[in-house]
Amino acid sequence: MKIITANRLHDGIVVFLSADGWETDINQSAILNAPDAVDAGLATAANAIRNSEIIDVNAIDVSLDENDSPVPVKLRERIRAFGPTVQYGEAARQTLAA
Amino acid sequence: MYRYDEFDKEFVSARVDQFRDQVERRMAGDLSEDEFKPLRLMNGVYLQLHAYMLRVAIPYGTLNSRQMRMLGHIARKYDRGYGHFTTRQNIQFNWPKLLDIPDILDDLATVEMHAIQTSGNCIRNVTTDHFAGVAEDEIADPRVYAEILRQWSTLHPEFIFLPRKFKIAITGAAHDRAAIQVHDIGLQLVRNEDGEIGFSVYVGGGQGRTPMIAKQVREFLPEQDLIAYTEAILRVYNLYGRRDNKYKARIKILVHETGIDVLREDIEAEFKRIRDGVLHLPKADIEAIDSYFAPPQYADLPDHTAMLDEARRADTGFDRWITNNVEAHKIQGHSIVTISLKPAGGPPGDATDRQLEIMADLGEKFSHDELRISHEQNVILPHVETRNLKEIYDILVVEGLAPANAGLITDIIACPGLDYCALANARSIPVAQDLSEHFAKAEREQDIGELKIKISGCINACGHHHVGHIGILGVDRKGEEFYQITLGGSADENTAIGNIIGPGFASEDVVGAVDKIVDTYLDHRETRDESFLATYNRIGQQPFKDALYG
Numbered sequence: 001m002k003i004i005t006a007n008r009l010h011d012g013i014v015v016f017l018s019a020d021g022w023e024t025d026i027n028q029s030a031i032l033n034a035p036d037a038v039d040a041g042l043a044t045a046a047n048a049i050r051n052s053e054i055i056d057v058n059a060i061d062v063s064l065d066e067n068d069s070p071v072p073v074k075l076r077e078r079i080r081a082f083g084p085t086v087q088y089g090e091a092a093r094q095t096l097a098a
Numbered sequence: 099m100y101r102y103d104e105f106d107k108e109f110v111s112a113r114v115d116q117f118r119d120q121v122e123r124r125m126a127g128d129l130s131e132d133e134f135k136p137l138r139l140m141n142g143v144y145l146q147l148h149a150y151m152l153r154v155a156i157p158y159g160t161l162n163s164r165q166m167r168m169l170g171h172i173a174r175k176y177d178r179g180y181g182h183f184t185t186r187q188n189i190q191f192n193w194p195k196l197l198d199i200p201d202i203l204d205d206l207a208t209v210e211m212h213a214i215q216t217s218g219n220c221i222r223n224v225t226t227d228h229f230a231g232v233a234e235d236e237i238a239d240p241r242v243y244a245e246i247l248r249q250w251s252t253l254h255p256e257f258i259f260l261p262r263k264f265k266i267a268i269t270g271a272a273h274d275r276a277a278i279q280v281h282d283i284g285l286q287l288v289r290n291e292d293g294e295i296g297f298s299v300y301v302g303g304g305q306g307r308t309p310m311i312a313k314q315v316r317e318f319l320p321e322q323d324l325i326a327y328t329e330a331i332l333r334v335y336n337l338y339g340r341r342d343n344k345y346k347a348r349i350k351i352l353v354h355e356t357g358i359d360v361l362r363e364d365i366e367a368e369f370k371r372i373r374d375g376v377l378h379l380p381k382a383d384i385e386a387i388d389s390y391f392a393p394p395q396y397a398d399l400p401d402h403t404a405m406l407d408e409a410r411r412a413d414t415g416f417d418r419w420i421t422n423n424v425e426a427h428k429i430q431g432h433s434i435v436t437i438s439l440k441p442a443g444g445p446p447g448d449a450t451d452r453q454l455e456i457m458a459d460l461g462e463k464f465s466h467d468e469l470r471i472s473h474e475q476n477v478i479l480p481h482v483e484t485r486n487l488k489e490i491y492d493i494l495v496v497e498g499l500a501p502a503n504a505g506l507i508t509d510i511i512a513c514p515g516l517d518y519c520a521l522a523n524a525r526s527i528p529v530a531q532d533l534s535e536h537f538a539k540a541e542r543e544q545d546i547g548e549l550k551i552k553i554s555g556c557i558n559a560c561g562h563h564h565v566g567h568i569g570i571l572g573v574d575r576k577g578e579e580f581y582q583i584t585l586g587g588s589a590d591e592n593t594a595i596g597n598i599i600g601p602g603f604a605s606e607d608v609v610g611a612v613d614k615i616v617d618t619y620l621d622h623r624e625t626r627d628e629s630f631l632a633t634y635n636r637i638g639q640q641p642f643k644d645a646l647y648g
């Protein structure tokens with residue numbers, strides 16, 4: 001089971017291929033079960049690269065959690081999908097001050 | 099402080115215009131990513147896990163209040179309200195949009211800053227002692243020579259495409275606070291028998307996959323020959339350095355494979371050929387640069403140390419802070435303050451936009467408009483009047499900038515690791531946070547004394563784990579984060595690469611393992627003054643192994 005992920009060219013933000021295009025929310029991503037579907041997804045991505053929409057494309061393994069939401073198998077991809085595991089900036093400062 | 103000359107100004111602004119054009123062409127599809135990537139890297143722009151990252155150069159870690167304030171402005175306007183200081187005395191912003199970066203570079207240029215030579219196979223930002231110019235034990239201010247090297251290396255056409263990146267560090271004191279022996283070139287200012295200033299030159303140090311301690315290539319290099327000799331080293335490296343294998347391309351491998359004696363002959367031959375040419379540094383030029391680093395107009399003050407006693411007795415937090423974060427200054431009545439960016443449980447080296455601005459204000463009001471970034475990821479106020487210490491401390495407390503832990507076990511160096519870095523195998527920041535929280539109890543921390551923990555999220559060693567008294571390296575073991583521990587590393591004048599103590603630890607076991615290491619040290623030290631490193635060097639690995647695996 002795979003999904004396709006990339007970074008958006010203009011701001012670098014992590015995006016996922018959905019039925020309608022590129023979304024920042026992993027829950028919108030199209031779940032690709034068959035190798036053909038993965039190939040088709042990568043072809044769509046190649047097109048988006050040519051159109052200067054995205055860079056750094058990867059098809060990544062996911063499993064589904066109890067809500068049927070995709071969760072990347074690898075920690076690296078989980079961190080890409082859900083953000084740093086540590087607080088930063090003002091939020092981090094406030095936690096420390098509390 | 100050094101100010102840009104006309105050349106710097108024109109070239110930086112031309113570079114920003116060029117980059118703006120390159121970004122536009124990239125967005126329009128006229129440049130492919132393959133074509134664009136080297137261009138963005140030349141301007142300090144990386145793609146990390148979540149976004150682009152912009153690395154801004156802080157030459158030799160020195161900046162003024164306007165520059166620090168600008169970093170705060172950039173953090174707020176273009177990023178997510180914070181910046182991260184690195185072990186190369188630079189700052190990284192983790193979330194800039196590519197489309198904003200030309201504007202960021204424009205803003206930086208207004209305060210004479212840029213992101214050039216912070217990436218790529220060129221000569222990188224020259225690093226130095228964060229106490230340069232104010233340390234009591236210094237022969238001369240190393241920033242003068244760092245600036246000479248910056249001018250020489252900036253856009254040097256011969257050295258833009260080296261086999262690999264190239265890092266130079268300089269110390270002006272016998273006590274090395276700049277880790278010169280783990281740099282491609284390490285320079286130590288010395289005086290010869292006639293009292294003349296020069297350098298003891300080291301070459302071939304480095305960390306990463308193959309850590310090596312630099313070898314001395316010349317005992318005394320007169321200061322006028324600094325550029326000629328450095329150029330000779332770079333030429334020999336450019337000629338013989340391996341370009342076929344990225345992992346063997348650093349000069350340390352060349353030194354190791356060829357041998358320092360053979361290499362020295364080549365370097366000396368090239369040096370002889372060029373030393374009396376245009377690269378010879380006239381005294382007047384050195385003096386001109388030296389004048390930029392002239393000390394500020396210090397007030398003539400009595401030694402106020404005794405005056406602090408009452409405040410120290412009344413406020414134990416202040417007392418600890420003075421003990422750990424304030425150093426003697428070479429001028430009476432003055433002190434050097436380390437603002438620790440290592441709060442217990444916080445991400446090491448991060449500062450919010452507000453904190454950046456507060457530090458800028460403190461620099462302006464209390465430190466002759468000057469601040470430093472240390473390779474240990476802290477900020478220094480180098481010129482503080484001792485009588486102002488309490489006022490500064492009280493402000494720092496309110497702003498969450500007063501951890502009293504400089505040099506102690508919770509003053510941990512950590513790279514961004516897998517929370518941000520595209521090359522990482524494991525996270526570094528949460529490990530640092532767990533450790534600093536665990537050891538933050540004041541009495542215990544003070545009792546443990548000087549102990550440097552350094553954490554890297556992969557073998558590239560940006561977190562300097564090889565030279566940590568306790569080094570922690572994150573590895574990927576079958577998809578799980580695992581941490582290898584090394585002991586006995588050191589980055590000062592007695593540089594040593596730490597030894598792997600045994601099998602690694604799962605993330606949840608790291609704190610327990612470090613705790614055992616620390617307890618073993620406390621059990622074995624002969625006196626309270628015997629440091630962790632001294633005890634380790636005396637008793638060796640075995641007691642630590644027994645404690646961890648016995």
Ligand code: SF4
Nearest residue numbers: 513519522555556560
């Ligand atoms: S040591 Fe590795 S993980 Fe850490 S910042 Fe460097 S490259 Fe990234």
